Amino acid sequence: MLQGWVIASVSFAYLGVLFAxxxxxxxxxxxxxxxxxNPTIYALSLxxxxxxxxxxxSVGRAASTGIGFLPIYLGPTLxxxxxxxxxxxIIRISKANRITSIADFVSSRYGKSQLLGGLVTVIAVVGIVPYISLQLKAVSNSFTILLHYPEIVMPARTGAQPLxxxxxLYIAMxxxxxTILFGTRHLDATERHEGMVAAIAFESLVKLLAFVxxxxFVTFGIYNGFGDIFDRAEVVPKLKALMTVxxxxxxxxxxxxxxxxSMLSIMFLPRQFQIAVVENVNERHLARAIWLFPLYLLIINIFVLPIAVGGMLHFPDGGVDADTFVLTLPMAERQEALALFVFIGGLSAATGMVIVETIALSTMVCNDLVMPVLLRWKALRLHEExxxxxxxxSIRRWAIAGILLLGYIYFRAAGEAYALVGIGLISFAAVAxxxxxxxxxxxxxxxxxxxAIAGLTAGFAVWIYTLLLPSFAKSGWLSLDFIREGLFGMTLLKPQQLFGLTGLDEISHSLFWSMxxxxxxxxAVxxxxxxxxxxxxxxxxxxDVFRHTEGAESSRFWRGSAQVQDLLPLIGRFLGPERAQEAFLAYARRRGLASIDQLQANADLVHYAETLLAGAIGGASARVMVASVVKEEPLGIDEVMNILDEASQVRAYSRQIEQKSRxxxxxxxxxxxxxxRLKELxxxxxxxxxxxxxxxxxxxxSIRSFSEILLDDPKTNLExxxxxxxxxxxxxxxxxRLINQVLDMAKIESGNAEWHTAEVDLHEVLxxxxxATSSLFSDKRIGLSMNLAGDVPKVKADRDRLIQVMLNLLSNAVKFCDEDRGQVTVRLSVGADAVRVDVEDNGPGIGEADQNTIFEKFRQVGDTMTAKPQGTGLGLPISRQIVEHFGGRLWVESSPGEGATFSFTLPKDGEYDARKEER
Amino acid sequence: MNRSIITGQRLAAVFLLGCVLFNYPLIALFNKPGELFDIPLLYFFLFGAWAILIGLMALAIERRKD
Structure with a gap:
């Protein structure tokens, strides 16, 4: 049985867990x-x-507009x-400037204007307080419904409760x-409330679990899955219409x-700003929230339409408000525990919103409405405190209590009025x-x-006229005349058809005109x-926040003189003397100073103090307070522009320097x-x-020794x-020969060789x-076969040099040929863009390791210590130099035991690398 | 956070894709009676597109190198 005390004690137990x-x-x-x-906790708290x-x-909206509840969640996803x-x-800017609320953000941006901060606060309070009332109403209604279990009674019919x-009232209290306990424990320079955020993340889990x-239960317990529900809806025309727009x-x-x-709301609802920006511990957490938060929205919306359809099938006479289906369906099925869990889920949704929203609003009210007034109120003598x-x-605490009281009063006053029921979107339109x-x-x-002031004022005014006042009128608090007839009877001024614009729903209409x-x-302004x-x-x-994140640059826009003895007490008055001491000492330590006395009151310190103060009382008030204790010299706009120019020049220079150093x-x-390379050479x-x-x-x-023999021994016989x-x-x-080749080599390498380049017919050369080498072949009885292509284009080269190369290759072939059955083949062929000459022998071949070394100077294959060298070791290097000079290539292909083939190519068109010529 | 430009561009592309998917005229294509896997067509399309967007964003975020 769900008696009042059971519900109450479970609710208190839940709140107790939150407190814990x-x-x-x-x-x-x-x-x-x-x-x-933790990024997941951050996403959950969002x-x-x-x-x-x-x-x-959502279920209520789905029951009346079908799929029309979804844009509210698609917008944040986008x-x-x-x-x-x-x-x-926004997070980076807020951290650099210790911004603690959306009002502070706007006022800081536009020259730390107190007026602007106040304006934003007023808009937020007017737009949001009814929304808080809506939460109180939802909790109160669900409590009433649950209290009548197992009967299903709509709260509207039970009439207002005695106070x-x-x-x-108790929920509000x-x-x-x-909120007071965890929202205003101390004045933090950054205004973060970690315990509160942890509780909010927990609440997000609870409401998700409860709704899922x-x-x-509705989809699979009462009905047989999605298919069943939608099949049943198909036959009811009213429900069928919900499946399309x-x-x-x-x-x-x-x-x-x-x-x-909803895209704008997810950014600018004060509670979203508070959680996403002010309470953000680490901006890296944002990354995961980008997909995790939309996923949360997706999951919590999957069952909305099935519950709406199921509820309408279950209560076909319309006696049960669709807004309560989430609760009444389990109740109708006698699921006490589930109903209680749903109530707790609703409670968590309400408390989460109210707590964060109240903290955000109270910070704004305190920093941007109350403090500026108090600080100007000379009679209070606050400056002597x-x-x-x-x-x-205590201002914060009173503001929290006041906001909740306002919310409660509005709830009592509005009751079932349209001004409360429809406030969700109206509220969104305000923060937009x-x-x-x-x-x-x-x-x-x-x-x-x-x-900014002009834009905000105009937008806010249009919002009031086209949304807020009509909602009052529909609630019966104002005469409906001005909606029907227009203000002063002028049809062009009809608030919901402004200037005759028709065909839009009231939200779109208001959004268009206010924007x-x-x-x-x-x-324009x-x-x-x-x-x-x-x-x-x-x-x-x-x-340019990403260019100067250090925050040090803002001090460049300040010039004047100050005393540490003035600044420290000023900060102390707002943060408490100990915290101020700590903060200044920490600052001094960072500068490598031992104590506060050594601090210089320069622009940096003044800026630091102002930022500290901004965390506590908002940017605009902080500016006023700091200005009251330091002597400032106003900077001209030209000077500021110069500083900015300088800064951009400095940046440009530093980029140049980086470039140069690279x-x-x-x-x-x-x-x-x-x-x-030089060392190697x-x-x-x-x-x-x-x-x-x-x-x-x-x-x-050997010349010397034989000469000596001849000289010393005249009796040597003739033979x-x-x-x-x-x-x-x-x-x-x-x-x-050796000396000639060394000279030749040196000439080629130094580029002093003489080249007589002309059109050369390779047939002739071969x-x-x-x-010239035929005697060598016949001496050693080595066979020579030729395989020359018929039509070979002429190449540009030095004829004598080419002959030198050929002689070298041929004599090498003879030298290394098989002694008994020596056979050398000379081939001439034409490739795609080069003419190729191969000289093949059937000697012992050259191992892979040696195929490169033979082209090095004085390198010969074989053990030079034991076997008598068979050449100078310069022939191949010179040949390669010559071929490469004419743009060709000289290489060897061989495997041991199977002979070797020396090949070279020369470019067909004769366009050898001209640069080599110049070198 | 490393302001990886390519990640930002991928996410912005997902945003643009979402703007097209969740808007006239694509919605109108699916805005008709009929069911797919026992689910009303429009409902199926919206949730499907939504899930794909989230998947793409998760892909862009979690597989970035920074």
Whole structure:
């Protein structure tokens, strides 16, 4: 049995759990081990977007407009795709400037204007307080319904409760206590409430589970799955109509305008700003929220339509309000535990929204409405007060209590009135007014304070006239005449058909006109004059936030003189003297100073103090307070522009320097490589010298020794003399050849060789070379076969040099040919773009490892220590140089035991690399 | 957070895709009686497109290298 005390004690138990989580979260935060430093928790806490308006109201909307409940959740999904740019920028700006509320954000952007902060606060309070009432109403209604279990009674029929028996009053009081406890524990310079966020994330889980539980119960418990429900709906015309939207331009129009509206709401509802921006622990968390938060929305919406259809099938007479289906369906099926769980889910949706929204609003009311007034009120002598932190906290607490009280009063006054029931979208339309000033503020430096004030005022006024007042009229609080007849009887001024615009639903209509007025005034007034000094400075800081994240740059826009003795007490008055001491000491330590006394009161310190203060009392008031204790010299707009120019120049220079240093690095790398190459060449030259001298010494030694024999022993017989002299002559020839080749090589390498380039017929060259070596072949009885292509184009080359190459290849072939059955083949063929010559022998072949070394100077295959070298070791290197000079290639293909084929190509068109010629 | 430009562009592309999917005239294509897998056509299309968008965003976010 669900008696009142059961429901109440379960509710209190639930709230007790919330308190415990929040307490635990705060304790962990104090210990420096944050529980909410987790992207999943961040994404869950963002689901504070889903209030009772989602939990109970989505089904109600679905029952009347079918799929029309979805745009409210599709919009945030789309917007999440842009968060990577937009939300990240807002978070970065807010962290750099210690922004604590949406009012503070707008006022900071437009030159720390107190007026603007106040205006935003008023819009937020007027737009949001009825929404808080709606939450109280939902909890109170669901409580009443549950109380009548197992009967199903609509609260509207039970009449208003007496004040002291009204559950909403107690809910409001408990929420006020919770919010005060965890929302204003201390004045944090960043205004973060970790325990509260942990509790909100938990609430998001509870409401999701509760809604999915009831959805699954209705879909699979009462009916047999989705198919069953939709099949049954098919036969009821009223339900069938819910499966599609009216096929008209207007319904698509309102579909899109609702999507657009919810895109703006997800950014600018004060509770969303509080959770997404102010309570953000680490901007990296945003990444996962971009997809996890839409996923949450998707899951919580899957069962909305089935519940709506199921409810309408279950209660066909319409006696049960569709807004209560979530609760009444389990009740009708006698599911006590589930009904109680649903009630708790609804409670969590309501409390989550109320707590965060109240904290956000109270911060705004305190910093942007009350403090500016109190600080100006000379009679209060606040400027003489030593410690104002207590006062600040009590203002916050009173503001929380006041906002909840306002919400409750509105709830009592409105009851079932349209002004309360329809407030969800009306509220969205109110906060959408912040969009132009904020989007403009973070992407457009030209927006001015006056522009923002004009835009917000105009948009807000149009919103009041086209949405709020008509909702009052429909609630019977105002005469309906002005809706029907227009203001003062002028039809053009009909609030819901302004200037005769028809065909739009009231939300789209109001959204269109208010946005037109808002953006129009914002842009037009902003363009009327140049932004002044402070606006330019703040505009740069906001728009270019990713360029100067350190926050150090804003101090560049300040000039004047200050005393640490003035600043410290000022901060102390608002934060408490100990916290101020700590903060200044931390600042001094960061600068490498031992104590506060050593601090210089320069622009940086003044800026630091102002930011500290902004965290506690808002940017605008902080500006006023700091200005009251320091002597400031106003900067001219030209100076500010100069500073900005300088800054951009400095950035340009630093980019140039980076560029140069990169170039320098590259050049250094090249130089290092060149140096390595030089060293290598030097080493090679030494090697070359020692090899050359070694090669020269061998023939010289034999010439000398045989000459000495001839000289010392005159009795040597003639035969031996002849023999010795022949050796001397042969060695001398070898010496000459060697020296010639070394000279040749040196000439080619140094580029001093003479080249007689002409059109050369390779046939001639080959024939001439073969003729010249024919005696070699016949001496060694080696067969020579030729395979020359017939029509070979002429190539551009030096004829004598080519013959030199051919002679070298042919004599090599002879040298290394098989001794008994020697066979050499010369082939001439024409390729695609080159003419190719192959000289093939059937000698022992060349191992793979040696195929490259044979082209190095003085390298011969075989063991030079034991076997007598068969050449100078310069023939192949020279040949390769020659072929490459004419743009060709010389290489060898061979495998041991199967002979070797030396091939070279020469380009057909004769266009060898001209650069080589020049070198 | 590393402001990886390519990730941002991918997400912006998902945003544009969503704008097209959730808008006239594509909605009108599915705005007719009829069922797919026992689910009303429009309902199926919207939730399907929604799930695909979320999947794409998750893909862009979780597989980025930064």
């Amino acid at each position: 989580i929040a307490y635990f979260g705060d304790k962990r935060a104090d210990a420096g081990r944050s529980v909410i430093a 689901a504070v977007y889903c209030t009772t308006w989602t939990f109970y109201g 917007m999440a795709g842009l968060w990577w740019f937009v939300m990240l920028k 002291l028996q009204d559950s909403a 408990i929420l006020a206590a919770f 539980a009831v959805g699954a 009216a096929d008209s331009g207007a319904s698509y129009g309102s579909w899109w305008s609702l999507t657009f509206l 030593r410690d104002l932190s207590g006062l600040l906290l 007014q912040f969009a132009p000033a904020i989007f403009g503020g973070i992407y457009w430096k030209g927006g001015t304070r006056q522009g 037109l007025a808002n953006i129009g005034c914002y842009v 902003s363009l009327r004059k140049r932004p002044d000094v402070v606006e330019t400075g703040q505009g740069t800081l906001f728009v 170039e320098l690095e590259a050049a250094t790398g090249e130089l290092r490589a060149a140096n390595e 030097d080493r090679m030259k030494d090697d070359f010298m020692s090899t050359v001298t070694h090669e020269l010494r061998t023939p010289l030694t 031996n003399r002849k023999k010795f002299l022949a050796i001397i002559v042969k060695e001398t020839e070898r010496l000459t 024939e001439e070379s073969i003729a």
